[in-house]
Amino acid sequence: MEPFTIHTGVVAALDRANVDTDQIIPKQFLKRIERTGFGEFLFFDWRFLADGSPNPDFELNAPELADASILLARRNFGCGSSREHAPWALGDYGFRVVIAPTFADIFYSNCFQNGILPIRLEETDVDELFRRSEAGPSRLTVDLTTQTISDDSGFSRGFEIDAFRRRSLLEGLDAIGLTLQHAAAIDEWEQAHGVPQG
Amino acid sequence: MATPRSLLDKIWDQHVVCAPAGEQPLIYIDLHLVHEVTSPQAFEGLRLAGRKVRRPGKTFATPDHNVPTTDRSLPIADPISRQQIDTLRNNCREFGVRLFDLDDADQGIVHVIGPEMGLTQPGMTIVCGDSHTATHGALGALAFGIGTSEVEHVLATQTLRQSKPKSLELRVEGELAPGVTAKDLVLFLIGKISTEGGTGSVIEYTGPCIRRLSMEQRMTVCNMSIEGGARAGMIAPDATTFDYLRGRDFAPHNFDAAVAKWELLASDPGCHYDRTEVFNGADVVPQVTWGTNPAQVVGVDAVVPDPASLTTAADRDSATRALEYMGLAGGAKITDIPLDRVFIGSCTNSRIEDLREAARVVRGYRVASSISAMVVPGSGRVKRQAEAEGLDSIFREAGFDWREAGCSMCLGMNPDTLAVGERCASTSNRNFEGRQGKGGRTHLVSPSMAAAAAINGHFTDIRGWNYNG
Ligand code: SF4
Numbered sequence: 195m196e197p198f199t200i201h202t203g204v205v206a207a208l209d210r211a212n213v214d215t216d217q218i219i220p221k222q223f224l225k226r227i228e229r230t231g232f233g234e235f236l237f238f239d240w241r242f243l244a245d246g247s248p249n250p251d252f253e254l255n256a257p258e259l260a261d262a263s264i265l266l267a268r269r270n271f272g273c274g275s276s277r278e279h280a281p282w283a284l285g286d287y288g289f290r291v292v293i294a295p296t297f298a299d300i301f302y303s304n305c306f307q308n309g310i311l312p313i314r315l316e317e318t319d320v321d322e323l324f325r326r327s328e329a330g331p332s333r334l335t336v337d338l339t340t341q342t343i344s345d346d347s348g349f350s351r352g353f354e355i356d357a358f359r360r361r362s363l364l365e366g367l368d369a370i371g372l373t374l375q376h377a378a379a380i381d382e383w384e385q386a387h388g389v390p391q392g
Numbered sequence: 393m394a395t396p397r398s399l400l401d402k403i404w405d406q407h408v409v410c411a412p413a414g415e416q417p418l419i420y421i422d423l424h425l426v427h428e429v430t431s432p433q434a435f436e437g438l439r440l441a442g443r444k445v446r447r448p449g450k451t452f453a454t455p456d457h458n459v460p461t462t463d464r465s466l467p468i469a470d471p472i473s474r475q476q477i478d479t480l481r482n483n484c485r486e487f488g489v490r491l492f493d494l495d496d497a498d499q500g501i502v503h504v505i506g507p508e509m510g511l512t513q514p515g516m517t518i519v520c521g522d523s524h525t526a527t528h529g530a531l532g533a534l535a536f537g538i539g540t541s542e543v544e545h546v547l548a549t550q551t552l553r554q555s556k557p558k559s560l561e562l563r564v565e566g567e568l569a570p571g572v573t574a575k576d577l578v579l580f581l582i583g584k585i586s587t588e589g590g591t592g593s594v595i596e597y598t599g600p601c602i603r604r605l606s607m608e609q610r611m612t613v614c615n616m617s618i619e620g621g622a623r624a625g626m627i628a629p630d631a632t633t634f635d636y637l638r639g640r641d642f643a644p645h646n647f648d649a650a651v652a653k654w655e656l657l658a659s660d661p662g663c664h665y666d667r668t669e670v671f672n673g674a675d676v677v678p679q680v681t682w683g684t685n686p687a688q689v690v691g692v693d694a695v696v697p698d699p700a701s702l703t704t705a706a707d708r709d710s711a712t713r714a715l716e717y718m719g720l721a722g723g724a725k726i727t728d729i730p731l732d733r734v735f736i737g738s739c740t741n742s743r744i745e746d747l748r749e750a751a752r753v754v755r756g757y758r759v760a761s762s763i764s765a766m767v768v769p770g771s772g773r774v775k776r777q778a779e780a781e782g783l784d785s786i787f788r789e790a791g792f793d794w795r796e797a798g799c800s801m802c803l804g805m806n807p808d809t810l811a812v813g814e815r816c817a818s819t820s821n822r823n824f825e826g827r828q829g830k831g832g833r834t835h836l837v838s839p840s841m842a843a844a845a846a847i848n849g850h851f852t853d854i855r856g857w858n859y860n861g
Pocket of ligand 1: 456457501502503522524738739740798799802803820821
């Protein structure tokens with residue numbers, strides 16, 4: 195997994211609450227058996243009109259957001275289906291950070307498996323970031339080493355993150371490899387609980 | 393005396409493999425259910441790393457999301473769906489995982505077949521790459537949905553990295569009124585706690601109203617925990633649970649010894665919950681969702697809310713957006729909303745009791761001419777049981793389509809979808825934009841409410857229904 199340390203990028207503001215994973219990546223694209231190539235289908239039903247042309251009213255279609263890599267959203271982002279295709283699509287599209295007041299649990303942990311940093315900020319701080327992006331695209335710098343998020347015009351906040359998840363992202367750890375270092379403990383647990391081999 | 397522990401505490405404590413300093417604890421997984429949509433990349437990951445499935449005997453697979461519900465003897469028309477199902481078959485063969493394939497008599501929605509075969513048991517930790525895994529918590533298990541990377545992790549190690557979740561007790565006193573079902577209860581609860589009320593938590597449903605529910609009704613309640621934000625929902629096992637499990641295929645051979653152990657799982661009196669909320673079953677009326685998330689719900693006797701009447705700006709915004717998508721206006725009576733389609737099925741409401749409940753409403757009536765209606769049983773077994781009881785004839789004679797088992801129009805990955813603008817009364821669990829088909833409009837209801845809507849062409853308060861026999 196690609197490590198995450200510090201990232202600076204353009205903020206795309208998506209002013210909606212309860213964005214579910216069905217919107218992030220609609221079901222018709224879940225039939226692929228690969229992990230890659232989902233970016234072109236991100237927010238498909240919002241992004242494109244019935245004739246396949248980009249929907250000019252959809253926030254992310256603004257030309258100045260073409261390079262956006264930080265997604266700003268409202269409460270309960272990523273609710274609904276457990277599909278990891280959602281972070282695959284976000285990552286493939288170019289997002290490395292998602293900022294929202296709250297996230298749904300499964301989406302939140304899926305992000306970490308894919309080098310995407312989900313950041314919970316206070317609702318008032320999220321409001322402030324939305325205000326700052328009203329006039330035009332804003333830029334933010336997200337530093338995981340110091341757990342801070344800042345811009346060039348005076349916004350600076352710390353954020354909380356579980357220490358193990360932070361380390362996993364910083365070092366781009368292979369989760370399975372790390373667990374296999376505890377293989378003896380797993381064997382022991384199985385023996386203690388009479389788990390048959392196989 | 394030992395500190396009183398909750399059901400969650402007991403299962404958790406038993407399953408912690410190790411908690412190395414600076415890492416999330418590793419918990420052992422007793423049962424891993426696998427389906428075709430969220431597993432291909434996980435098996436591919438194993439292959440690339442040269443890893444095996446650690447405990448194939450604890451891993452069971454079935455295709456459900458993508459499968460056609462029409463004639464199973466025909467090849468699957470959509471080549472990409474077919475490829476995904478073939479991939480599952482090949483992966484199961486290569487890694488030695490037991491598969492209930494498309495032509496297997498036991499195939500069905502993963503959350504229906506687990507309990508019905510007795511794979512799901514009290515005290516277990518159960519995962520599946522699917523958010524409705526919470527269903528299995530109805531039997532007193534800790535069961536939750538995981539992503540595909542975690543599926544790979546469990547396949548390879550039979551464990552998961554997990555910090556202990558918070559506990560949320562939803563206690564329901566009293567009793568449900570006649571005509572009011574478990575589906576109405578859970579929609580009501582989600583309406584109260586909101587779509588994120590359970591985030592970070594495992595819900596334990598307690599109280600006399602929950603105790604009175606049958607096993608299948610408990611599954612309906614736990615199934616929708618995720619719609620309230622909770623990764624898992626659970627109900628302490630009791631006589632209802634043990635009676636349900638006795639004699640099922642995978643139930644323990646020494647059943648009485650198992651029951652003696654399971655009886656110890658119930659939360660101890662006075663145990664700690666991080667939060668408790670108390671409701672009364674008598675306050676629940678039949679529910680209908682009006683918006684695009686399951687918390688946007690009212691009683692059938694109410695009107696669609698006027699966004700302006702909502703308290704927070706965020707609620708007003710999302711209600712306005714939802715009503716625009718749903719083609720509804722604030723103030724409209726729920727019973728005046730006309731429908732085009734009716735779907736009875738999904739892991740929430742496709743079990744035999746659900747079909748009995750709907751058939752009882754339908755008996756002797758015809759589906760309204762404006763409506764196209766279908767029943768999709770949750771599994772091959774449910775289908776055969778319903779046919780043995782003659783429920784299929786009741787549905788067919790009334791004008792319902794009677795289908796093969798699968799997820800079907802719950803998410804419309806197969807050909808069963810809504811067209812743009814079509815309005816559907818559905819017994820499934822998600823009314824998100826486009827969930828049942830792009831531009832489709834979903835109203836979540838109970839099986840009997842869906843059946844009544846099919847007959848009358850619009851929502852009808854089931855409490856006043858005139859049953860034929
Ligand atoms: S029936 Fe619907 S919610 Fe249940 S597993 Fe299938 S797609 Fe998911």
